[in-house]
Amino acid sequence: MSNRYSAWALVRGAFARHANWPAAWRDASPKPAYDVIIVGGGGHGLAAAYYLAKNHGITNVAVVERGWIGGGNTGRNTTIIRSNYLYPESARLYDFSLRQYERLSEELNYNVMVSQRGLVLLAHSRHDLDAMSRWANAMRMNGVDAELIGRDELASRVPGLDLSPRARIPVLGGFVQRRAGTARHDAVAWGYARAASALGVDILQNCEVRGFVTSDGRVTGVDTNRGRIAAGRIGIAAAGHSSVLAALAGFRLPVTSYALQALVSEPVKPVLDTVVLSPGTGAYLSQSDKGELVIGAMLDLFPSYAQRGSFAITQSILAGVLAMFPAYARLKMLRQWAGIVDVVHDSSPIIGPTPVPGLYINCGWGTGGFKGIPVGGWTLAHVLATGENHPLAEPFQLDRFTNGRLIDEAAASGIAH
Ligand SMILES: Cc1cc2nc3c(=O)[nH]c(=O)nc-3n(C[C@H](O)[C@H](O)[C@H](O)COP(=O)(O)OP(=O)(O)OC[C@H]3O[C@@H](n4cnc5c(N)ncnc54)[C@H](O)[C@@H]3O)c2cc1C
Incomplete structure (x- = not known):
C-alpha cells in the first residue's frame, strides 16, 4: 500500500514542475x-x-x-x-x-545515498603485498573488516583491470574493505x-x-x-x-594547504561496481550513479590556495588509470576541479x-x-x-x-x- 502511495506521489511530483516546494532550511x-x-x-x-x-x-x-x-x-x-x-x-x-x-x-x-560497494586496494609489488597484509591485519585487530584478496578475486571484482602478463603496472593482489563505499x-x-x-x-x-x-x-x-x-x-x-x-x-x-584535484568522465553504462585505489600510482576511481567515472588524484605537491590543480598531476593520474584500465582510453573527461585541503604532518x-x-x-x-x-x-x-x-x-x-x-x-x- 505504502509503495503504491509513494509511486503515485512520484508521478504527481514529476508533473508538478517542481513548484511550491518548501525550502529545506530557513x-x-x-x-x-x-x-x-x-x-x-x-x-x-x-x-x-x-x-x-x-x-x-x-x-x-x-x-x-x-x-x-x-x-x-x-x-x-x-x-x-x-x-x-x-x-x-x-x-x-x-x-x-x-x-x-x-x-x-x-x-x-x-537520502544521503550511502553505497557500501567495497573499496579495493591494489598491491603492485612484493613490498605493497607485505605492507597491505600488515595493514589489513591491523584493521582486523582493531575490529574493522578487511580481507586480503588474490588475483582471481580481483579479476571478478574489478572487471577491466589489466591482469595480463603484458600489463604495464603489475597487480599482485590487494585487500578489500567491504563496508567502505561512497555517499x-x-x-x-x-x-x-x-x-x-x-x-x-x-x-x-x-x-x-x-x-x-x-x-x-x-x-x-x-x-x-x-x-x-x-x-x-x-x-x-x-x-x-x-x-x-x-x-x-x-x-x-601546523597545517599546510594544498590543492587536491579530481576529474569525472562522460557517463557510460555500468563498468565498475566497487571503489579501486592504487596507492602506487596515486590514482583511485569509482563510478557514480549517473555513470561517470569519478577519478581522484594525489596532492599537488606545492602549497597553494588556487582551486585549479596542476596539469602535471592530471596527466600522471590519467596515465596511472590507463595503465591499469587500458579499455578506458577512449573515455572523454567532462570536468576537472580542485579543492584546498589542510594537511597536517x-x-x-x-x-x-x-x-x-x-x-x-x-x-x-x-x-x-x-x-x-x-x-x-x-x-x-x-x-x-x-x-x-x-x-x-x-x-x-x-x-x-x-x-x-x-x-x-x-x-x-x-x-x-
Ligand atoms: C578533490 C577532492 C577529493 C576528495 N575526496 C575525498 C574522499 O573521497 N573521501 C574523503 O573522505 N574526503 C575527501 N576529500 C576531503 C574532504 O572533501 C574534506 O576533508 C572535507 O570535505 C572537509 O569538510 P569541511 O566541512 O571541514 O570543509 P569544507 O566543506 O571545505 O567547508 C568549510 C567551509 O568553510 C568556509 N569558510 C572558509 N573561510 C571562511 C570564513 N572566513 N568565514 C566563513 N566561512 C568560511 C568555506 O567557504 C567552506 O564552505 C577530498 C577533497 C578534495 C578537494
Missing part, C-alpha cells in the same frame, strides 16, 4: 548573539551544529558560511567513505564515522543543514568571518561582512582555510580547544575528511557543549605536536587521501 538573518557560532558551512560545521542541537539540546546556534553551504570541499570531493586506518585511535575515530554513515539517511530523514556529498551537507535548521539552528550564508572579538583574552564573537555577532563559544570547521582563521584569532596551526585531524579560550577547532582532515564528517561534527559538538574532549577526539589534540604523540597515518598506512 533563510536566517544574523541575531546579535548566539550561545555557539560555528565558522564554516561544510559537512563538519553543519554536522557539529546538528549534534549540538540533537545530542546536547543547544539550539541557539549559528553556522556562518562565507559562500554557500557545501560549496567548499564537501561539495568537491570524490565521496569515498572508509575506515581502513592502521592505528587503534584512527580505527576508532573513522569506524565510528562509518557506522554513523550507515544509519545517516534514517537519522536525518534524508552523495551534496546530500550530506543538505541533510545535516535541513535537520539542524529544523531544530532551530540559523544557517547564515554569504557571511564571511573577518575577525574574532576577544575580551580578557577570551573569544566573545566574530566580525563578519554582515556585522558583529556575539557568541559564548566558537568552533572553526573551515577546511582549507583553517590557518587563515587561526591567524585572525592570533595563533598558528601526521595526516591525522585536530579536534579540540585552541590556545584562545572559548575557541575550538576541527581541521587537518587533509584529503580524507568527507568520511569523517559524522565523527568530526559529533566530537566538535561535544567539546563545544561540555568544554571536555570527547574520548574519540582525545588523541587528536593540538598538543601532540609539542609532546610528540603523533598518529602518523601517512607513514603507517600510507594513506594518501
Whole structure:
C-alpha cells in the first residue's frame, strides 16, 4: 500500500514542475548573539551544529558560511567513505564515522545515498603485498573488516583491470574493505543543514568571518561582512582555510594547504561496481550513479590556495588509470576541479580547544575528511557543549605536536587521501 502511495506521489511530483516546494532550511538573518557560532558551512560545521542541537539540546546556534553551504570541499570531493586506518585511535575515530554513515539517511530523514560497494586496494609489488597484509591485519585487530584478496578475486571484482602478463603496472593482489563505499556529498551537507535548521539552528550564508572579538583574552564573537555577532563559544570547521582563521584569532596551526584535484568522465553504462585505489600510482576511481567515472588524484605537491590543480598531476593520474584500465582510453573527461585541503604532518585531524579560550577547532582532515564528517561534527559538538574532549577526539589534540604523540597515518598506512 505504502509503495503504491509513494509511486503515485512520484508521478504527481514529476508533473508538478517542481513548484511550491518548501525550502529545506530557513533563510536566517544574523541575531546579535548566539550561545555557539560555528565558522564554516561544510559537512563538519553543519554536522557539529546538528549534534549540538540533537545530542546536547543547544539550539541557539549559528553556522556562518562565507559562500554557500557545501560549496567548499564537501561539495568537491570524490565521496569515498572508509575506515581502513592502521592505528587503534584512527580505527576508532573513522569506524565510528562509518557506522554513523550507515544509519545517516534514517537519522536525518534524508537520502544521503550511502553505497557500501567495497573499496579495493591494489598491491603492485612484493613490498605493497607485505605492507597491505600488515595493514589489513591491523584493521582486523582493531575490529574493522578487511580481507586480503588474490588475483582471481580481483579479476571478478574489478572487471577491466589489466591482469595480463603484458600489463604495464603489475597487480599482485590487494585487500578489500567491504563496508567502505561512497555517499552523495551534496546530500550530506543538505541533510545535516535541513535537520539542524529544523531544530532551530540559523544557517547564515554569504557571511564571511573577518575577525574574532576577544575580551580578557577570551573569544566573545566574530566580525563578519554582515556585522558583529556575539557568541559564548566558537568552533572553526573551515577546511582549507583553517590557518587563515587561526591567524585572525592570533595563533598558528601546523597545517599546510594544498590543492587536491579530481576529474569525472562522460557517463557510460555500468563498468565498475566497487571503489579501486592504487596507492602506487596515486590514482583511485569509482563510478557514480549517473555513470561517470569519478577519478581522484594525489596532492599537488606545492602549497597553494588556487582551486585549479596542476596539469602535471592530471596527466600522471590519467596515465596511472590507463595503465591499469587500458579499455578506458577512449573515455572523454567532462570536468576537472580542485579543492584546498589542510594537511597536517601526521595526516591525522585536530579536534579540540585552541590556545584562545572559548575557541575550538576541527581541521587537518587533509584529503580524507568527507568520511569523517559524522565523527568530526559529533566530537566538535561535544567539546563545544561540555568544554571536555570527547574520548574519540582525545588523541587528536593540538598538543601532540609539542609532546610528540603523533598518529602518523601517512607513514603507517600510507594513506594518501
Ligand atoms: C578533490 C577532492 C577529493 C576528495 N575526496 C575525498 C574522499 O573521497 N573521501 C574523503 O573522505 N574526503 C575527501 N576529500 C576531503 C574532504 O572533501 C574534506 O576533508 C572535507 O570535505 C572537509 O569538510 P569541511 O566541512 O571541514 O570543509 P569544507 O566543506 O571545505 O567547508 C568549510 C567551509 O568553510 C568556509 N569558510 C572558509 N573561510 C571562511 C570564513 N572566513 N568565514 C566563513 N566561512 C568560511 C568555506 O567557504 C567552506 O564552505 C577530498 C577533497 C578534495 C578537494
